[in-house]
Amino acid sequence: SRRRCHYSYFPCLIKEMGSKMDTRRVIHSMKLGLALVFVSLVYLINSMFKQVGENAMWAIMTVVVMFEFHAGGTLGKGINRGIGTVLGGVLGCLAAILGDEIGGIGKPVIIAFSLFLFGAAATYCRLIPRMKKRYDYGFMIFILTFSLVAVSGVRAENVLETARDRLANIGIGFAVSVFVSLLICPFWASNELHYSTASKFDKLANCIQGCLDEYLKMSSEKENEAGNGKGYVQDCKSVLNSKSSDELLANNAKWEPWHGKFGFYYPWEQYLVVGEHLRELAATLLSLKACLQSPKQPPTMKRQMLKDPCESFALSIGWAMKELGESIEKMELCPSKVSLTPKLQSLKLQMNPPFSSCKMEVLETDENL
Amino acid sequence: SRRRCHYSYFPCLIKEMGSKMDTRRVIHSMKLGLALVFVSLVYLINSMFKQVGENAMWAIMTVVVMFEFHAGGTLGKGINRGIGTVLGGVLGCLAAILGDEIGGIGKPVIIAFSLFLFGAAATYCRLIPRMKKRYDYGFMIFILTFSLVAVSGVRAENVLETARDRLANIGIGFAVSVFVSLLICPFWASNELHYSTASKFDKLANCIQGCLDEYLKMSSEKENEAGNGKGYVQDCKSVLNSKSSDELLANNAKWEPWHGKFGFYYPWEQYLVVGEHLRELAATLLSLKACLQSPKQPPTMKRQMLKDPCESFALSIGWAMKELGESIEKMELCPSKVSLTPKLQSLKLQMNPPFSSCKMEVLETDENL
Numbered sequence: 001s002r003r004r005c006h007y008s009y010f011p012c013l014i015k016e017m018g019s020k021m022d023t024r025r026v027i028h029s030m031k032l033g034l035a036l037v038f039v040s041l042v043y044l045i046n047s048m049f050k051q052v053g054e055n056a057m058w059a060i061m062t063v064v065v066m067f068e069f070h071a072g073g074t075l076g077k078g079i080n081r082g083i084g085t086v087l088g089g090v091l092g093c094l095a096a097i098l099g100d101e102i103g104g105i106g107k108p109v110i111i112a113f114s115l116f117l118f119g120a121a122a123t124y125c126r127l128i129p130r131m132k133k134r135y136d137y138g139f140m141i142f143i144l145t146f147s148l149v150a151v152s153g154v155r156a157e158n159v160l161e162t163a164r165d166r167l168a169n170i171g172i173g174f175a176v177s178v179f180v181s182l183l184i185c186p187f188w189a190s191n192e193l194h195y196s197t198a199s200k201f202d203k204l205a206n207c208i209q210g211c212l213d214e215y216l217k218m219s220s221e222k223e224n225e226a227g228n229g230k231g232y233v234q235d236c237k238s239v240l241n242s243k244s245s246d247e248l249l250a251n252n253a254k255w256e257p258w259h260g261k262f263g264f265y266y267p268w269e270q271y272l273v274v275g276e277h278l279r280e281l282a283a284t285l286l287s288l289k290a291c292l293q294s295p296k297q298p299p300t301m302k303r304q305m306l307k308d309p310c311e312s313f314a315l316s317i318g319w320a321m322k323e324l325g326e327s328i329e330k331m332e333l334c335p336s337k338v339s340l341t342p343k344l345q346s347l348k349l350q351m352n353p354p355f356s357s358c359k360m361e362v363l364e365t366d367e368n369l
Numbered sequence: 370s371r372r373r374c375h376y377s378y379f380p381c382l383i384k385e386m387g388s389k390m391d392t393r394r395v396i397h398s399m400k401l402g403l404a405l406v407f408v409s410l411v412y413l414i415n416s417m418f419k420q421v422g423e424n425a426m427w428a429i430m431t432v433v434v435m436f437e438f439h440a441g442g443t444l445g446k447g448i449n450r451g452i453g454t455v456l457g458g459v460l461g462c463l464a465a466i467l468g469d470e471i472g473g474i475g476k477p478v479i480i481a482f483s484l485f486l487f488g489a490a491a492t493y494c495r496l497i498p499r500m501k502k503r504y505d506y507g508f509m510i511f512i513l514t515f516s517l518v519a520v521s522g523v524r525a526e527n528v529l530e531t532a533r534d535r536l537a538n539i540g541i542g543f544a545v546s547v548f549v550s551l552l553i554c555p556f557w558a559s560n561e562l563h564y565s566t567a568s569k570f571d572k573l574a575n576c577i578q579g580c581l582d583e584y585l586k587m588s589s590e591k592e593n594e595a596g597n598g599k600g601y602v603q604d605c606k607s608v609l610n611s612k613s614s615d616e617l618l619a620n621n622a623k624w625e626p627w628h629g630k631f632g633f634y635y636p637w638e639q640y641l642v643v644g645e646h647l648r649e650l651a652a653t654l655l656s657l658k659a660c661l662q663s664p665k666q667p668p669t670m671k672r673q674m675l676k677d678p679c680e681s682f683a684l685s686i687g688w689a690m691k692e693l694g695e696s697i698e699k700m701e702l703c704p705s706k707v708s709l710t711p712k713l714q715s716l717k718l719q720m721n722p723p724f725s726s727c728k729m730e731v732l733e734t735d736e737n738l
Contacts, residue, residue, distance in 0.1 A: 025496040033489035036516055037481045043520045044477040057517050064513045069496070108413040112406045120402035127394040127438065144433045147405055148426050151412045240652065244613035283609065283652035284659065290649075 027185055032067050035180040039063045039173055055165040062173025067181060070189035072252030074181040077137050078174045079255070084141030085170055089163050091118065092149025099150075111150055118146050133251055182257075189252035190262045194329070196249070197271050200242070200278050201325025203235040205318040207285050212314040215292040216307060233289065239282040246275045261331055274328075316343060396554055401436050404549040408432045408542055424534040431542025436550060439558035441621030443550040446506050447543045448624070453510030454539055458532050460487065461518025468519075480519055487515050502620055551626075558621035559631045563698070565618070566640050569611070569647050570694025572604040574687040576654050581683040584661040585676060602658065608651040615644045630700055643697075685712055 043056045066077040095114040099107040125131050126139045149163065210232035250268045258264055297303065320343070327333065412425045435446040464483040468476040494500050495508045518532065579601035619637045627633055666672065689712070696702065 025493055028496065029489040029493040030485075032492040032512075033485035036484045036488040036512075040481060040484055040516065040520050044480065057521065060516045060520060061513060064509065064516060111413065112409060115405045115409055116399075116402035119405040120398040123401040124394055124398040127397065140433065143401075143405075144430060147409065147429045147433060151409050151429060152426065240609075240648075241612050243610050279609075280655065284656040286649065287653040287656045290653065 024187060028069055028187065031180050031184055032063075034184070035063050035067055035176050036060070038180065039176045042169075042172060055162070055169045058166050058169040059173040059176070062170050063177050066174070067177050068252075069187060070192070070249075070252045070256075071182045071186040072189040072254065072256035074177055075257075076134070076252060076255035078177060080135060080138030081141050081170065082174065084138040085145045085167065088142040088145030089149050089167070092146040093160075093163065095146075095150040114150060115147055119143050122146075133247075134254075186259075188256055188259060188262075189249045190256050190266070190268075191260070193246065193249040193253050193268070193271055194262075196242075196246075197274060197278075198325045198329035200239050200275070201321045201328070203232070203239055204278065204281055204285065205321035205325070207232040207236045207282075207289075208314050208321070209318050211285065211289045211292060212310060216311070233286075236282050236285050236289075240279055240286065242275060243279065246272060320344065393556060397438055397556065400549050400553055401432075403553070404432050404436055404545050405429070407549065408545045411538075411541060424531070424538045427535050427538035428542040428545070431539050432546050435543070436546050437621075438556060439561070439618075439621045439625075440551050440555040441558040441623065441625035443546055444626075445503070445621060445624035447546060449504060449507030450510050450539065451543065453507040454514045454536065457511040457514030458518050458536070461515040462529075462532065464515075464519040483519060484516055488512050491515075502616075503623075555628075557625055557628060557631075558618045559625050559635070559637075560629070562615065562618040562622050562637070562640055563631075565611075565615075566643060566647075567694045567698035569608050569644070570690045570697070572601070572608055573647065573650055573654065574690035574694070576601040576605045576651075577683050577690070578687050580654065580658045580661060581679060585680070602655075605651050605654050605658075609648055609655065611644060612648065615641060689713065 039059050039062075042059055062078075062081065066074055066081055068074045068077060095111060095118075098114075099110040102110055122139045122143045126136055131139070152162075250272055253262075253266075253268050256262070298306075408428050408431075411428055431447075431450065435443055435450055437443045437446060464480060464487075467483075468479040471479055491508045491512045495505055500508070521531075619641055622631075622635075622637050625631070667675075
């Protein structure tokens, strides 16, 4: 879509704004505005200000930084921030105290050395893919808090008081963010992952149908309606490229508390496994489409012969995919499982020599599911 | 790889640590440690402390937050941070002054309203994909600075002085980060994108060869060496899933200044286009492999007949891919372009009916490049 929009930036931007994501974006933006107003009350109301002191800016900072689109993202960032702050604060205090004990020129040396050591170690952890995925933000906050506490411990006398005040403020920011994010019209990453996985089955079913329709039409009407019905190719490609967004959603979903149909310890990993199979199927469909559009084609007579079995095959496979998607969406055992299996078996037997091996593994990939 | 590592977390972690990325990770970690020490000198040296005041924590914060693995990432975040801070600061000051003018109960109302308005508007911008990709961090910093300045403007008298001090400190942090990131053993996103794109050609060439070798071996030795040589499938899948990492690299590469072979206005978009074609080819190869492993195969006699043209085809295609990859890596016109085109033409003619249409579009995808 980038290429398409290259010469018409603004119309495209407006069109993008008008998409169906839009309502959710507006709601999310207003939620952030609301959270900001709530947390600034801490500052704006006189009596409260005397209690929390100048550190109220930490509450605002916490809200701005941890407020994410999905409820799970907000919770995950908040928990990361909490743990990172506490760990960094404790270790930073220890470093500052150690520096004080030694005193003299040894003090800045100890501080600088500990900064280097902990900064480098935590940064190394951030770069390990397994750690980065879930705790990246926590490590960053750890480095930040550790540095601030260790360095300012050199001059400030009341380190403990400052720490307590800041923690309290971060707590306020956390509470406001979680309250607004989870209780006011929450956007659950779990829901999005669930329904997007189910809809992928539909997309691929349409793609199978679309491929075949185009092929059979091509044989009769040839170049009559070129460029029409390319939507399913886009759908297929969106399934193919869904890996990173799926992983992000699963990651956020893991932080989300029990809600709706999703309990604790819900097997989010399984969605990634299903997604992987669907991506393989999408890859197969894309190359099937390329095969069918190849200029080298079997003679017309042979193609006529293929037409009927092809159509019944596409219908059955499409039907099976839609059934599977629906049963995932409704979270129930596929009601037609009993009828699905023999149907797939008979399809496999139907495959006779006229079919190229190309089509065989559409069936096989599907069976893996 | 996640599934493989499920039951052996620690050995796997150690193995992951021992990968070739490791040296770069260690160097990056040490660079961050160094930058932290540099910036903390501002705090630790007495005479400087008197000049910059308590706001030195902003310098530390800037380093921790903007120091990224790639030089382009650091620069991009730094520039975003700078622009976001200035814009947010100016607008925040205006809001605070407006609140002061009105005074009384109107003051907190104005502040709260402006917080809601600007916070929501900037958050909406963050959610537009086109904006998010390059300016996400800038918008966040804008919201943060705007909120802090507008809210603290309610109480502090010397808003302008505070703003000046903070900006100076952010400038120090920016300078230290850029100095360490770009001048000490820099990791350029541009280099990584360039060489990873070139290496993809190699990977796919090996995949073509591997597929065919396995198929021809299967016909003679059958299940002799099952499970061996699966490396090329992993390579192929890594190409298939490279979209998001490519986009990140291209995004960072755009921020990077002139260096090495890459000038200003270097066409980074082209790498994404080439990557798109390579992903399509990878998808085709994956399904070709599935085709070849299908239990339904043509009779042995026919396969023997296919063996020689198949081998010469795979050799030529693999050779062409490697030539293309090498010419991209060396940034020169393919030296054998003159011989490449007729070779591909003759390959196309060689394609005779015994070949299934499956193989045709390997060639076609390749020609698109």
